[in-house]
Amino acid sequence: MYIYDKNDQHIVEERAAQFRGQVERRLKGELKEEEFRPLRLQNGLYLQLQAYMLRVAVPYGLLSSRQFRMLAHIANKYDRSYGHMTTRQNIQFNWPKLEDVPNILDDLASVQMHAIQTSGNCIRNISADQYAGVAKDEIVDPRPYAEIMRQWSTFHPEFAYLPRKFKFAFTGAVQDRAAIKFHDIGYRAVKNEAGEIGFQIYVGGGMGRTPMIGKLVNDFVPEKDLLIYTEAIMRVYNQFGRRDNKYKARIKILVHELKLEEFTRRVEDEFTAICEEGAVPLDQAEIERVSAHFVDPNYENLSGESENLDHNLRDNKDFSLWYKYNVESHKKSGYAIVNLSLKKKGVPPGDITDVQMLLVADLADHYSFGEVRATHEQNLVLADVKKDDLFALWKAVRDLGFGEPNIGTLQDIICCPGLDFCTLANARSLPIADKIIRRFDDFDYLYDLGILKLKMSGCINACGHHHVGHIGILGVNKKDVEYYQITLGGSADDNASIGKIIGPGFDQDEIVPALEKILATYISLRLEGEEFLSTYNRVGMEPFKEQLYANH
Amino acid sequence: MQIIKDKAIVEDHWIHYSGEGDLPKGDVIVSFDYWAENKDKLSGRRLGLRLEPDSLVKNIQSDLDDFALIAINFPSFNDGRGYSIAKILRDRYGYAGEIRAVGDVMRDQLFYMQRCGFNAYEIKAGRDIQDALKAFDDFSVKYQTSSDEPLPLYRRR
Ligand code: SF4
Numbered sequence: 001m002y003i004y005d006k007n008d009q010h011i012v013e014e015r016a017a018q019f020r021g022q023v024e025r026r027l028k029g030e031l032k033e034e035e036f037r038p039l040r041l042q043n044g045l046y047l048q049l050q051a052y053m054l055r056v057a058v059p060y061g062l063l064s065s066r067q068f069r070m071l072a073h074i075a076n077k078y079d080r081s082y083g084h085m086t087t088r089q090n091i092q093f094n095w096p097k098l099e100d101v102p103n104i105l106d107d108l109a110s111v112q113m114h115a116i117q118t119s120g121n122c123i124r125n126i127s128a129d130q131y132a133g134v135a136k137d138e139i140v141d142p143r144p145y146a147e148i149m150r151q152w153s154t155f156h157p158e159f160a161y162l163p164r165k166f167k168f169a170f171t172g173a174v175q176d177r178a179a180i181k182f183h184d185i186g187y188r189a190v191k192n193e194a195g196e197i198g199f200q201i202y203v204g205g206g207m208g209r210t211p212m213i214g215k216l217v218n219d220f221v222p223e224k225d226l227l228i229y230t231e232a233i234m235r236v237y238n239q240f241g242r243r244d245n246k247y248k249a250r251i252k253i254l255v256h257e258l259k260l261e262e263f264t265r266r267v268e269d270e271f272t273a274i275c276e277e278g279a280v281p282l283d284q285a286e287i288e289r290v291s292a293h294f295v296d297p298n299y300e301n302l303s304g305e306s307e308n309l310d311h312n313l314r315d316n317k318d319f320s321l322w323y324k325y326n327v328e329s330h331k332k333s334g335y336a337i338v339n340l341s342l343k344k345k346g347v348p349p350g351d352i353t354d355v356q357m358l359l360v361a362d363l364a365d366h367y368s369f370g371e372v373r374a375t376h377e378q379n380l381v382l383a384d385v386k387k388d389d390l391f392a393l394w395k396a397v398r399d400l401g402f403g404e405p406n407i408g409t410l411q412d413i414i415c416c417p418g419l420d421f422c423t424l425a426n427a428r429s430l431p432i433a434d435k436i437i438r439r440f441d442d443f444d445y446l447y448d449l450g451i452l453k454l455k456m457s458g459c460i461n462a463c464g465h466h467h468v469g470h471i472g473i474l475g476v477n478k479k480d481v482e483y484y485q486i487t488l489g490g491s492a493d494d495n496a497s498i499g500k501i502i503g504p505g506f507d508q509d510e511i512v513p514a515l516e517k518i519l520a521t522y523i524s525l526r527l528e529g530e531e532f533l534s535t536y537n538r539v540g541m542e543p544f545k546e547q548l549y550a551n552h
Numbered sequence: 553m554q555i556i557k558d559k560a561i562v563e564d565h566w567i568h569y570s571g572e573g574d575l576p577k578g579d580v581i582v583s584f585d586y587w588a589e590n591k592d593k594l595s596g597r598r599l600g601l602r603l604e605p606d607s608l609v610k611n612i613q614s615d616l617d618d619f620a621l622i623a624i625n626f627p628s629f630n631d632g633r634g635y636s637i638a639k640i641l642r643d644r645y646g647y648a649g650e651i652r653a654v655g656d657v658m659r660d661q662l663f664y665m666q667r668c669g670f671n672a673y674e675i676k677a678g679r680d681i682q683d684a685l686k687a688f689d690d691f692s693v694k695y696q697t698s699s700d701e702p703l704p705l706y707r708r709r
Binding site for chain 1: 605629630631632633635636639643644658660663664665667668680690691692693694695696697698702703704705706707709
């Protein structure tokens with residue numbers, strides 16, 4: 001992974017010092033809360049219902065074991081001994097005290113981490129395919145570009161006060177695991193016929209109250225122009241994005257209102273103008289310098305077969321189920337990608353204790369070259385595990401509580417913090433997720449349901465990505481009662497789609513039975529081997545609606 | 553009034569003219585609209601132009617020589633359009649006069665503002681101007697090119 005040099009290190013240290021000064025001015029009353037607000041937000045510090053929340057950046061989801069240990073230390077020392085993995089591959093601490101935050105930033109800086117631009121109306125932390133560099137279907141490793149972009153966007157002087165927050169996502173694989181069409185800008189690294197690297201650039205995707213699928217603005221931006229082209233998009237948005245209405249301020253609305261053609265024309269004009277000013281292209285030498293941090297680890301040359309794995313798969317049903325659901329194939333023969341499931345009854349999706357963090361760090365050191373990855377589905381990944389080690393790792397992961405064999409199943413819920421923490425929430429989401437996980441805990445049934453993405457948000461801001469859930473649940477508030485609206489048919493992958501609302505919502509006692517009916521309808525209608533989304537796409541909303549509201 | 557100019561605190565004599573009452577003597581800063589309607593009356597004077605966040609900077613491209621100063625208004629801290637305006641004036645149109653930030657301007661924006669081509673700042677009332685001066689030293693390293701730095705960090709590492 002990328003290792004800071006003295007320049008990168010200076011920046012995070014100076015940021016920590018700057019924020020220490022801002023906190024001091026706030027505590028002394030020299031800064032009013034309304035003035036402090038945009039400053040703390042640029043540093044990931046939110047005021048939640050009961051306390052501050054600090055969001056720490058995990059660039060493109062990649063963490064070293066050393067960094068993970070520091071997160072454990074922070075959770076233990078400044079928080080209530082846990083952290084929360086977010087839907088954008090970051091980690092949040094829910095209970096820090098304002099006066100402790102400068103110390104936390106110092107601790108983070110000591111392991112090359114920070115909370116820079118994890119909130120506020122600026123370019124946010126960059127997300128990427130969680131299997132980058134190890135996926136079999138990858139054409140270009142997007143991580144060097146995501147890191148170059150992280151540096152470029154860090155304290156970009158012109159784009160710190162945008163109309164609204166701004167999110168980038170990168171993939172370089174055939175299958176989109178980073179939901180690039182649901183980001184303000186989505187980048188897909190590709191190669192042209194000459195074998196040169198460039199980017200397909202999608203602009204204007206997003207969730208929130210007006211979900212939209214990103215539109216292809218340019219089919220091939222050569223890598224040397226990556227930063228310049230991005231600057232052009234950002235400048236058009238900074239000048240013309242709406243600032244009169246918070247709900248219309250995202251770039252998706254600008255693209256929508258200008259229409260793709262006019263938006264693209266403005267971007268292209270801006271791009272030309274920047275080039276004429278004598279813009280510095282992204283140097284090949286820089287791409288190589290950064291890429292050198294993302295070369296393959298010291299893989300052993302192994303055969304694809306593992307005796308140890310095969311006989312344990314034969315002998316141990318639990319292990320073989322875990323292998324089937326939580327382990328993915330790896331580009332390197334003899335290796336595998338392991339998902340640690342942070343979805344389990346009784347624990348909010350994505351929560352992890354300090355003790356678990358330490359143990360995961362140990363496992364990473366022992367089995368996976370000392371690296372851990374965070375996924376936008378709120379799980380963790382050990383990306384480089386020898387097949388020979390899988391059985392031993394499984395036992396350790398199970399003891400840790402992260403061995404539920406439920407990745408990709410209905411239990412693997414994406415869920416925002418909701419009304420338990422969030423000031424914007426309309427309804428609680430965590431207790432509903434827990435109810436669902438408890439109700440659907442028969443694994444034979446879960447496996448029979450197949451791949452089913454359930455995503456839940458506590459309000460229309462859609463941090464839980466409900467719009468792109470095969471089944472989405474949205475918390476709403478009607479006359480002080482929490483209701484849950486169901487959407488069907490969303491998808492964040494290549495065939496991106498936005499789920500449609502099925503009908504009137506359900507209260508907290510009705511929502512699980514409603515889900516039961518939807519699932520039963522699917523089972524009765526599906527063709528042999530057909531997954532939920534395909535069945536829905538084939539039969540449409542009607543049959544689900546009929547069953548769901550039959551007795552009403 | 554004291555302002556920050558070229559990273560020092562200086563006494564300033566420019567007068568902001570709202571367009572109401574008689575045009576004052578001395579160096580005045582007028583709005584875009586006022587200037588557009590009174591070009592004749594204003595010719596021959598040392599002139600400052602005040603732009604708002606939604607001003608289209610294209611519209612003054614050919615008249616830039618008329619202005620000794622361009623003030624860019626920040627009605628609120630959160631409105632970041634002025635940064636792009638300054639950047640375009642400096643780097644695209646080669647404007648060499650003073651670019652001044654006015655309005656909701658305080659310490660915490662100055663680092664970014666000077667990077668985008670501003671060189672003067674009217675710190676809003678009630679703020680310690682001495683303290684604001686320290687902001688230019690907040691960061692010693694800059695990743696990106698901007699008006700103050702022609703080369704990206706990767707050409708300077
Ligand atoms: S979706 Fe709404 S409730 Fe959930 S975290 Fe986002 S803003 Fe809060």
